[in-house]
Amino acid sequence: MNPMIPLIAAIPLLAATLLALVGKWIPDAAADIVGMVAAAVPAVLAGIVLTRTVGRILSYWFGGWRPRAGDFPVAIGWAVDRFGAGFAFLVLILLTSALVYSWRYMEADRYLYVVLMLAFGAAMAAFVLSGDIFNMFVFFELMSVAAFALTAYKVEETSPLQGSFNFAVVNTIGAFLVLFGIALLYGRTGALNLAEIGVRLTNDGRHDGLVIAAFAFITCGFLVKAACVPFHFWLADAHATAPAPVCLLFSGVMVEVGFFAIARIYWTVFDGVLGEFQHPIRDVLLGVGVVTAITGAVMCGLQRHVKRLLAYSTIAHAGCFLIGLALLDPSALGGAAVYVIAHAFAKGSLFLVGGILLMTRGGIDELLLHGLGKRLYVAAAAWFIATLALASPPFLGTYTGHALIEDSASKLGYWWVPIVLAFATIGSTAAIFRAGLRIFIGAGAGDDPILSQQPSESPPPEEDPELGIMSAVTLLLAVAGLLCGAWTGLATRAVEAAHTFTDRLGYAAAVLDHRVPPPPAPETWHTTTSSIVWAVVTLVGSLTIGFGSVYRNRWPESMTRALDTAYGPIRAIHSGHVGDYVAWLAFGTAVIGGLFAVTIR
Amino acid sequence: MSVLPYLLAVFVFLVGLYGIVSSRNLIHIAVCVSVCQSGTYILLLAIGYKTHGTAPIFGDIPSSRKVVDPVVQSLTLTDIVVAVAVSALILAFALKAYEHEGTLDPHEIVEMKG
């Protein structure tokens, strides 16, 4: 057993508690340094572990309770595969970047901010490495509690406490749904280890109400975290309230943790017993993904609050991730994984630019910032590079992810998937491009009647901010996001890893019988013509529509009015009322669960 | 009759949800969240119960005695701590919202929509 595995989570957690112990008496700079080290060291460990997971699953048993081959696991075990280690690596890299960026960004009680960030990052890393369903739940809650707290960090400046409150209530209820699912599974199988539950469910073979309800509740509970329609409402509120470096983690990895959880639990637990119902499950999840992608893209175009705009863009991309996952195909899943990586870097960079705007210009409203970003050259460069990365241009940014998902979809007969991906990408990227043109170039009109007005955060702009480190991190992330797509080796490795990830029997053999599963066949990258065509379409579409919408004042008045009327209902649904959100949560769970109930017989 | 404890868990959970949806007060919502959560305790403990089983403490009973499942009890203990922590946090948000907006009505604290 490799002691590096638990240290990935233990180091940041220990550092968080120590920092809380001495934080009052040490200077802020020391707290920052401790935080960065405590995030960077486990990042390196996760990287090392990642290199050791080639075609293998490393298990780790806490307290030394390693069961003998074939015995019942009585304690908590982690099972680290490529995806898990890679995801933990991504989380810790982003955590380190966020903490480096915060060096100059955060003010009061900095040590508490660092403490909560470390707990947040460590919880996500632990969550993706865990192989025990209740252990996953515990770290899911730790991640949520730290996230709730972080949204409210700048409590004096961001008066909309709405964001934190709605976030906390909706996500807590999502966690209850997961817990109900866990309880049902425990009642049937009497086990908590994912592999053991999977084996027992498959041997039992019943796919009755219990299994369907458990699957529905666990899926819907995690879809709340993954911000899928109709569970997505909290996300925009939380992002608009949270500090920029926290948003980086929210959009970059926290939302994706929800998808990771669904994928992990589906392929270790339900794949056996529900395997023959792949078709209905695929169709239901695809439906949710499509609705999410379209809603996110449409709502994104209506925002002028930059962080809220980026949040809706995350929802649009979340829909695309769900489509990649829903195809239930290793190649599409690998595509979703590289897509997540490229998106995390690019979107993170955009949020960090938002933070720079808040700090130097004292505002986050696109229209109010019109032309005010002209002299922020590095930030502007980062913004446009990241926009390009999200537009999925050929062989850059999110392209490889898109291509893998699209190819696998057309192989499975879902010819319309590329259209949805293109719509979501164009809709969201056009809005980001539009905001960039307005803020950094000063293009177009300073008014747009369609965009919804939000109370803007208005911290006093700092007189002489030192932007060096902040700009460097921002630019670095943007470039990383763009280059991800150029590295096709990453995509092929992700597909190989996805083969291991989706191999239920291999996982069970590795965890319960300590056998090494056969390594997946090596993959090669095939560029298809259609993927390049679609990449050009999304790129050109994003840029044209983004450019066009800057000049909305030159559009015919009747068209603007018609658009405004058409957007009325969807705007009204996003009401900001926590009761509405919970009502939608119940309704969405009923619809998704009901569809599973009707189709899985 | 023998499914009554399970149905109780479902009932408590749904009642709590109803309270959240229909509420006009943030503190009331925080309390309803904790009611919702108690539904999960009940379900867990009901699953692990054994007729005529005793508590899983072997101090003065022979280890061959039939005992109820200790695992669900430990899960519930964890769940309870989580519930208190989350409730304290949600209440703190509610208080802060009150301080800023001067109201506890979820309808009136809405500043962002659309």
Add this chain to the structure above:
Amino acid sequence: MTRSMRIGLFLAGAAGVGFLLVWGVLDLPTFGHYAGPYGDIVSKLTEPQRHIANAVTAIVFDYRGFDTMGEELILFSAASAVAMLFRETREADTKDIVDAVRADAVNGLGVLAAIVTLLLAFDVVAHGFVTPGGGFQGGVVFAAAFVFVYFTCEYHAYLRLATTKFAEPLESFGAGSFVGLGMIAFAFGLAFMGNFIDYGVTGRIRSGGSAALVNWSSALAVAGGFMVIFSEYLKDNMAARYGRTKKVVQ
């Protein structure tokens, strides 16, 4: 959305969720007929393997001790977050507030009650492996002893005893030592949270090996965490009542 629309939407959803839940629970083993192996296996193991009489605490602090570590960290994060949210009201703001119960009998009883409660807390923690109880329950009772002082004596006396200067480090130390104990096992060449102390005799206070240390550190973390939460709420309350909060909108 109007309130009635919201409730209508919810009732439609709740009907579906309720149907799913009932459909699911009806397929569970009948109440009273727990079937799964996990609990039975662990019940048989705790005494021979770990010399712990109380199977629940054995699971909480040993077999699934790692979950409990996560749980203490949740409490730790929540307490830090509450402290962060109420940071506008500092202890200085409530320094010269006099909020006292002026009755000797009540004061005396309060102190007595506080002492008894403290002893009870230690008892609950110490006997966690033998009787129901353990770090969590004892920790809350420990924090409650301090609240007694507030209710029966004076706010200031409470503040002096349960000052955040004491409670916050206690909490962080507890949560930290939990993680630390996990790592100490590495020094003995064991796995994270492995047991490195002999198990003692079943039924005695000192049984359970290093799970006993874990029990105590969780008691510290819980006591500290709840003291922080209680203090912050009371402090904030005092400041609001006696007009020292700076920020009141409108």
Add this chain to the structure above:
Amino acid sequence: MIPLQSVAILFVALGALCVVLARDLVRQALLLSIYGFSLVVLFVVFQAPDVALSALVVSGIAYPVVLVGAIARVAAIRKRRPR
């Protein structure tokens, strides 16, 4: 199922309903404690003394202090704010 369990179940169900339907905060705080104690009884008859003890300290100490603190705070601010 023994009769005691049925009674406890009935109490918990009624308690949950009362807590949720009470719109007055003080009344709700009181009802929450009573509901908490009904849960304690239920856990005892489910043979879960550890959980019952936790529920006892939580509903007897933690929730009341936090909740009453919150309600008192709201009342204090409301009193000071001219309306």
